Amino acid sequence: MGFLEMIDTYWLYFLVGQYPDGPLGGLALTLLLATLGLLLALPLGLVLGLARICPWRWLRWPVTGFVFVVRGTPLLMVVFWAYFFLPSVTGHKTGQFSTMLIALVIFDAAYLAEIVRAGLQALPRGQMEAARALGLSYLGALRSVLLPQGLRHMLPSLVNQFAATIKETSLGYIIGLAEISFIATQVNTLVFTLPTQIYLLLGATYFVLCFGLTRLAYRLERRLAQRLHTP
């Protein structure tokens, strides 16, 4: 079987897996997983990042511990925990998609928390002081003064983490989630004469996704910079 024939036979399988006759898979599942992962990890990371630097010890210490543990652990371990440990706590089996999503959100939130913390701590101390001196509460100062400035500085690091999230979805392969890496491996076993082409195609797919995201972010960054520098 040639490359084009392989594409002709399996392109739909690459894109959506067994859908609509079976569960959704392939590129669509990868995109869904990455998007949901980002959407859930970002607010969680923001909250954890704020907790890491908040004045309240009872909140700061446990969150700092959590971030240290997760950052010192490979994602694969977090996936295993979610896969084997979660059902023993909740009492019922978690689906592969939910398992991978939970693992991604926990893992990325810890990294995002550090980006948020660094972005806020890099701002001059006088910004918080000026906001508080006007009578704003700590949270009010964060919301109106520090976060709007900090998020702008954080943007490149956030995008970097988002691109990492897209690539991390490939670990779903380990627990049999039919995302695009899993599908590619399956096709490779069916058509065992084209491993180079199949895995190059897989690599190119991830590259296009991540590259597209970074370009998008770059344009957003420039727009923000323009808005800040032209009256």
Added chain:
Amino acid sequence: MIAFEQVSKWFGAYQALVDIHETVAAGERLVVCGPSGSGKSTLIRTINRLEGIDAGRIRVAGRDIHSPGTDLNALRAGIGFVFQQFNLFPHLTALQNCTLAPRQLGRASKAEAGERALALLDRVGLAHKADALPSELSGGQQQRVAIARALAMQPSLLLFDEPTSALDPEMVGEVLAVMRDLARDGLTMVCVTHEMGFAREVADRVWFMDAGRVLERASPGDFFQRPQHPRAQQFLAEIRRA
């Protein structure tokens, strides 16, 4: 207006404020001067609790600023603070810098806050820069916006922490002119500054601080003509020589 009662503060083993026991009357224009490291900036920052204190009590308009039960945000809203480094919010325009607190604290509608902010910017001579970002303003202009921002909450007490020390010499005058103008308003003003001309012209009283103590309190006339404390005499001799 302000009462310091046996106030002390330590930075580690170093005592930055030593048993300060002073009062500032309502409507008084007080200039605090002294060599760097004398504790004058620390002192002014304790008045709205940007710095904590380790002993004693500070009361502003009768209320204990450093007591845990005090509604600090409400108290601070009535105390304007002008920083050496301006500390304008760089992501907001001059006007938005002045409307942020009144809007966030629910003190004014958007239209009211905008109107009042524009009037304040006009007062500091910068109504035409209302839509400029801080990065588009000179240092002197930034500090004037910062003064307008401090006035936006209609405070009864204004604190200035070396407001002209970070400015290029040619911009000092415009900021001092705004401060002189404010001094005619009957606001209580406490001003940490090295501008002795301003002190002589505007202040009702001068405190001289050194090593965390208020060593001398006098009218500007007495302070500049007849300083009593040897450290004050030495300090004045040094700035006259410069």
